[in-house]
Amino acid sequence: KAGVTQTPRYLIKTRGQQVTLSCSPISGHRSVSWYQQTPGQGLQFLFEYFSETQRNKGNFPGRFSGRQFSNSRSEMNVSTLELGDSALYLCASSRETPSRDTQYFGPGTRLTVL
Amino acid sequence: GNSVTQMEGPVTLSEEAFLTINCTYTATGYPSLFWYVQYPGEGLQLLLKATKADDKGSNKGFEATYRKETTSFHLEKGSVQVSDSAVYFCALSGFQGAQKLVFGQGTRLTINP
Numbered sequence: 001k002a003g004v005t006q007t008p009r010y011l012i013k014t015r016g017q018q019v020t021l022s023c024s025p026i027s028g029h030r031s032v033s034w035y036q037q038t039p040g041q042g043l044q045f046l047f048e049y050f051s052e053t054q055r056n057k058g059n060f061p062g063r064f065s066g067r068q069f070s071n072s073r074s075e076m077n078v079s080t081l082e083l084g085d086s087a088l089y090l091c092a093s094s095r096e097t098p099s100r101d102t103q104y105f106g107p108g109t110r111l112t113v114l
Numbered sequence: 115g116n117s118v119t120q121m122e123g124p125v126t127l128s129e130e131a132f133l134t135i136n137c138t139y140t141a142t143g144y145p146s147l148f149w150y151v152q153y154p155g156e157g158l159q160l161l162l163k164a165t166k167a168d169d170k171g172s173n174k175g176f177e178a179t180y181r182k183e184t185t186s187f188h189l190e191k192g193s194v195q196v197s198d199s200a201v202y203f204c205a206l207s208g209f210q211g212a213q214k215l216v217f218g219q220g221t222r223l224t225i226n227p
Contacts, residue, residue: 004157033214043203043217056214090157092215102148103207103215105158 002027004093004106012112018079021109025072025093032074033103034066037088046089049074050096078111086113116141120204120218127194128226135189135221137178137204145206147171147180147187148215152201161189161202196225 005024013019025032034046045058049068066076072093078085088110092103121136139145146165150158162171167182176191187204204218 006157035215042219043215045214045216048214058214092158102160102163104160105150107157 004091004104006089006091006106006109008109009107010110010112012114013081014114015081015083017081018077019081019111020075020077021089021091021111023074023076023091023093023106025074025091026104029093029095029104030072031094031096031101032068032072033092033094034074034076035090035092036060037090037108038086043090046076081113083113086111116145116206116216118204118206118216118218120202120221122219122221123201124222124224126224126226129196130193131225133189133191133194133198133223135202135204135223137187137189137218139185139187139204139206141185141206141216144182144208146208147178148205148207149176149178149187149189150203150205150217152203152220154200158203165208194223194225196227199223199225 007022031050033048035043037043047066048056052068063079068074088108090108092105094101094103118139148163149161151161152158162173164171164180170179178187178189201220201222203220205215207215
C-alpha cells in the first residue's frame with residue numbers, strides 16, 4: 001500500500017507570496033492532519049480534516065488555511081508569506097480519528113521563504 | 115496543559131551500547147503514546163506505540179512501556195547500531211478526544227562505529 005505523498009518536496013518563495021502544498025493520504029484514510037516543524041518551535045499542529053470538514057485547528061494565524069477534497073486529498077495554503085514560515089510542513093493521515101488511530105506521515109515539503 | 119517532555123540531546127553512543135531516551139507526559143484522561151523516528155531529510159516514521167497502561171510497544175529491537183503511575187514512556191534498545199542515528203520524538207494523542215498529536219522536542223541520537 002502506498003504511503004502518504006506530499007508535493008512538492010521543496011519550495012522557495014519570497015516574502016509576501018502565497019504557496020499551496022498538497023498531500024495525498026494512504027488509500028482508505030479519511031483523516032488528514034498538517035504539522036509545521038521548525039528548529040525553534042519543534043512540531044506544531046496546524047489543522048485536521050475529516051470528510052472535507054476541518055475538525056480541529058492549532059494556534060496559527062489566519063494566513064494558514066487548508067481544505068480537503070472528496071477523495072481525501074488535502075491542500076494547505078499560506079498567504080502573505082513571512083520569513084518565519086520557513087519550515088518543514090508534514091502531512092499525516094489516519095483511518096478515522098487521530099485521537100486513537102495511528103497517524104502516518106509523509107516525507108514533508110520543505111518551504112524556504114527568502 | 116497536555117505536554118511531553120523528552121530527555122535533552124544530543125545523545126552520542128558507541129555501537130552496541132544500551133540506549134535509553136526518557137519521555138514523560140502530562141495529560142488528562144488516558145492518552146495513547148507513540149515514538150516516532152526521523153532520519154535526515156525525511157518525514158516521521160512510527161517506531162512503536164502503546165494505547166493503555168502497562169502496554170509494551172516494540173519494533174526493530176526498540177521497546178517502551180506505558181507507565182501510568184510515573185507518566186512515562188521511556189524508549190530503550192539493548193544494542194544500538196550506526197543505522198539507528200536519527201531524531202526520536204515521543205508523542206501523545208487521545209486526551210479529551212483531541213484530534214492531534216502533541217510532540218516532545220525530539221532527541222538527536224548519534225551512534226559512532
